[in-house]
Amino acid sequence: MKNAPDLSAQIAKSIRDAIVSGDLPVDERLPSEAELSEQFDVSRSTVREALKRLAAQSLIRTQRGATGGAFVNRLTFKDAYGQQITTSALLLSMNAVDFDTACEARFALERACGPLSATRRTADHLATMRAEITRQAQPGLSDESFCASDVAFHRALVDGAGNPVLSYQLAGAVEAIEPLMNMITFTARSRTHIVGLHTAIADALEAQNAGEVDALLADLAAYTVQLGRSVADAKKTTT
Amino acid sequence: MKNAPDLSAQIAKSIRDAIVSGDLPVDERLPSEAELSEQFDVSRSTVREALKRLAAQSLIRTQRGATGGAFVNRLTFKDAYGQQITTSALLLSMNAVDFDTACEARFALERACGPLSATRRTADHLATMRAEITRQAQPGLSDESFCASDVAFHRALVDGAGNPVLSYQLAGAVEAIEPLMNMITFTARSRTHIVGLHTAIADALEAQNAGEVDALLADLAAYTVQLGRSVADAKKTTT
DNA sequence: AGACATTTAAATGTCTGACAAATGAAAAAT
DNA sequence: ATTTTTCATTTGTCAGACATTTAAATGTCT
Structure with missing residues (x-):
């Protein structure tokens, strides 16, 4: 049972560890590819493959030219969002996560933000939510557009909590579920119901009524699950 | 202002899109490197760099030998955990997220799991929590060991919700904060207090008392924030 | 015919050497 | 002093070669 990973994977791990441990600080320049290939005693191609692995994780950025090279990249929340969303979407699709489970996770996390958002949401957040409600009506x-607007509404709600870590963690849950939501056909009646709940949520947030926000989110969660169920049932009877 | 990404990045994106869209199903074999280099009209090295990027994201796996090649990898929750934890830890350390913000996010998310865990936790989850409490005492x-045990306790709580998506989303929040928690010196008195709360939480979970779990988690959150504050204050006076 | 050993083909992993392109700094020209 | 040119450094790309791994095909013996 040999477990000998590729040289490029080993080298990538070595550098990654140095970055994660803080040994290589942000914006520090790595040795040039030629120097690295000497240090690790491998060819330049192997070093390059290792660097590409790190670049794929947004751990380094590279620049050409005389003063160029590979630099330790400051991982931004924006970069992390992107990876988080891609990963979550793949997890859901590749592991056949059912709509109920994804929905439960999404609303559980979102309800965690509700009370904070009721306290801290700014006029800007409220304006975004009202605008999306108008679009949804x-x-x-x-x-598809209805779903996209739904995501934008909920992102504004989450961002209203004013905690970037929470926003980051939830980006995956809220956005990754969009493909699943897209399988739902939203009738005029269900849209009216959802818009009504959204309006009530925005009102409660504006009134800073945390309890009301939580109750409304619970209603919305239950209604969404019910919608998903009806779609699943319809599919089952036709199949 | 030219924005021409590397060829290897373009090719990686092309293949990644095919995977995310489901065009390339799980376990599908990609064309060999030689074939890909013909298809994309680039050298084999460039194709290899693209493939390494995808491998770094656990999107493909490679195998040597006659029947080998690159295969679309099923992204497991375990793989995703790892990436999530690394990313979250880097986000926190590189962006100087303060303890209060990280702590708030962590407990907000964890409280989202509390009610579900009260309903669904198994005997196994309870046993794990009791064992960790014993260790903590x-x-x-x-x-460091106290912190590690704390993380294990909370993971068991979260896993008790029986929702893999929730467990995945929270892995980052709970584990990434560990380095920050490690800066805290846990006095005998504070440990006693925390162990007491943990015991009460386990009891409430066993009794399936969701409201009690939520209240206790709120207490624990407040106490943890207070601990972090005292450390920050101590540092401020000495500096 | 079946079991075992050998060969072979296909694929990834690695190395070498070369050239192209970008880029900032130093040198030269104005 | 300013502008232009040259130049050295570094990454990006390519081509070709060889090493290694792996399973299937082939051969050999019982």
Whole structure:
């Protein structure tokens, strides 16, 4: 049972450990590829493959030219969002996570933000939510656009908590579920119901009524699960 | 202002899109490196760098030999945990997220799991929590070990919710904060207090008393924030 | 025919050497 | 002093070679 990972994987791990441990601080320049290939006693191609692995994780950035090279990259929340969303979406699709489970996770996490958002949401957050509600009420809106607007509404709610760590953690849950939501056909009646709940949520947030926000989110969660169930049932009867 | 990403990055994106869209299903074999280099009209090295990028994201795995090649990898929750934890830890350390913010996020998310865990926790989860509580009460335990046990306790609580998506989302929040917690010196008195709360939480979970679990988690959150504050204050006076 | 050993083909892993392109700094020209 | 040119450094890309691994195909013996 040999477990000998590729040289490029070993080298990537070595450098990654140095970054994670703080040994290589942000914006520090790594040795050039030629120097690294000497240090690790491998060819330049192998070093390059290792560096590409790190670049794929946004751990380094590279720049050409005389003063160029590979630099330790400051991982931004924006970068992390992107990876988080891709990973979550793949997890859900590849592991056949059912709608109920994904929905439960999403609303559980979102309800964690509700009380904080009721306290700290700014006028800007409220404005975004009202704007999305207006869009959602427009007739002739495609299901995809309705879903996208739904995501934007909930992101504003989460961002209202004013905690970037929470926003980051939730980005995956809220956005990754969009493909699953897209399988739902939103009838005019269900849209009206959802818009009503959204409006009530925005009102409660504006009134800083945390308890009301929580109760409304619970209602929305239950209604969404119910919608998902009806779609699953419809599919089952036709199949 | 030219924005021309590397060829290897373009090719990686092309293949990644095919995977995310489901065009390339799990366990599908990609064309060999030679074939890919023909298809994309680049050298084999460039293709290899693209493949290493995808491998770094656990999107593909490679195998040598006659029937080998690159295969679309099923992204497991375990793989995703690892990436999530690394990313979260780096986000916190590189962006100087303060203890209060990280702590708030962590407990907000954890409280989202509390009610679910009260309903669904198994005997196994309870046993794990009791075992960790016992460890935490041992005198002479290092602060690092106490922290590690604390993380294990909370993971069991979260896993008790029986929702893998929730467990995945929270892994980052709970584990990434460990380095920050490690800066705290746990006095005998504070350990006693925490062990007491943990015991009460385990009792409430066993009794399936969701409200009690939530209240206790709120207490624990407040106490932890207070501990962090005292450390920050101590540092401020000495500096 | 079946079991075992050998060969072979295909694929990734690694190395070498070369050239292209970008880029900032030093040198030269104005 | 300013602008232009040159130049050295570094990453990006390519081509070709060889090493290593692996399973299937082939051969050999019982």
